Amino acid sequence: MSVPSPLSGLKIGIIGAGNMGQALARGLAEKSVYPQNLSVFDIHSEKLQALKKECRIKPAKSARQCVSLSDVVILAVKPHLLEEVIREMAGAVEKDALVISVAAGVTLARIESFFKKPVPLVRVMPNMPALLGAGMSAFSLGRRASAKHRKIAEAILGGLGEKVEVPERMLDLVTAVSGSGPAYFFLLAEKLIEAAYQMGMKAAVAKKLVYQTAFGSGKVMTSSDEDPDVLIGRVVSKGGTTEAALRVFQKEGLGKVVQNAVKAAYKRSKEISEGA
Ligand SMILES: NC(=O)c1ccc[n+]([C@@H]2O[C@H](COP(=O)([O-])OP(=O)(O)OC[C@H]3O[C@@H](n4cnc5c(N)ncnc54)[C@H](OP(=O)(O)O)[C@@H]3O)[C@@H](O)[C@H]2O)c1
Incomplete structure (x- = not known):
């Protein structure tokens, strides 16, 4: 007998149909959330129409309409707009509806203060590959969120990729590791392409080599439990090319640079969460 999804029969409202809001809507549509149960509001009606065409969501006319009758409200607007959006719709949020915020750097305590009443809350730090369903989201539960809310949040975040629960005080470090992390990998790709180009390779060929190498390496890491040093050991041979390159990375202090x-x-994330 199959276990029913924690999302079955739930009405879900998403405020903000930008990068994250769209990724969430797509993820939920793929998880067979009945389209009539998925309502989305954005100030740009063309985004709603495109999303309706793609995943048959129900476009809402206002934030209040979107969240009224919703069992789960997902806030996917930019952090500086969160307070205004919450003030506008708070009165229409169903009693005991779960509120999920993906706004970077806005703490559970601040979100609660915007509502001016205790609400079951989940704060999420997703990352950019969520747009392709390959994201890494870390989440923290608010004081009023229950085990049932955790299951709902996990099912929703599953549509964005992988998820892990952490205490809220860890979210600044999460931001520094997986939130900003995609840019670190993109930077390494850029430097590798530049190095190949400077040594005589066509840029387009270098880009193809590097992108596919990144994709393959990511796939190896995500389909293995082994630590990076074991995986490195599968590429290196004594006195070989990889060993020569790794020795340079070590000598030039890559570890310290990354740290x-x-x-x-991390410092910047803390400053932002503290309103600096
Ligand atoms: N994108 C990422 O990789 C990423 C990663 C981690 C966390 N996040 C978080 O996810 C949240 C959304 O980011 P995003 O990249 O998806 O932003 P986005 O693409 O700008 O999407 C937000 C959407 O909400 C619209 N909007 C503005 N005011 C609104 C209102 N009052 N009611 C309804 N919709 C409104 C925006 O319109 P306008 O463009 O006209 O303002 C835009 O269409 C942010 O809080 C961000 O911190 C994003």
Whole structure:
């Protein structure tokens, strides 16, 4: 007998149909949330129409209409708009509806203060590959969120990729690691392409080699439980080419550079969450 999805029969409202809102709507549509149960509001009606065409969501005329009767309200607007959006719709949110915020850097306590009443809350830090369903989301439960809310949040975030629960105080470090992390990998790709180009390779060929190498390496890491040093060991041979390159990375202090970069991102994330 199949276990019913925690989402079955739930009415879900999404405010903001930008990158994240669209990714969430697509993920939910793929999870067989009945389209009539999925309502979305954005100030750009053309985004809603495109999303309606693609995943048959119900476009809402206002934030209030979107969240009224919703069992779950997902806030996917930019962080600086969160307070205004919550003030506008708070009165229409069903009693005990679960509120999920993906806004970077806005703490559970601040979101609660915008509602001016206790609400079951989940705060999420997703990352950019969520747009392709390959994201990494970390989430924290608010004081009023229950085990049932956790299951709902996990099912929703499953549509964006992988998910993990962390205490809220960890979210700044999550931001510095997986939130900003895609850009670190893109930077390494850029540097590898530049190095190949400078040594005489056509840029288009270098890009193809690097992108597919990144894709393949990512696939190996995500389909294995082994630590990176074991995987490195599968590529290196004694006295070979990889060993020569790794020795340079070590000598030039790549480890220290990465550590300092993550510290800088962490510090900035804390400043942003504290309103600096
Ligand atoms: N994109 C990422 O990779 C990423 C990663 C981690 C976390 N996040 C978080 O996800 C949230 C959404 O980011 P995003 O990249 O999806 O932003 P986005 O693409 O700008 O989407 C937000 C959408 O909401 C619309 N909007 C503005 N005010 C509104 C209102 N009052 N009611 C309804 N819709 C309104 C925006 O219109 P306008 O464009 O006209 O303002 C836009 O269409 C942010 O809080 C961000 O911190 C995003």
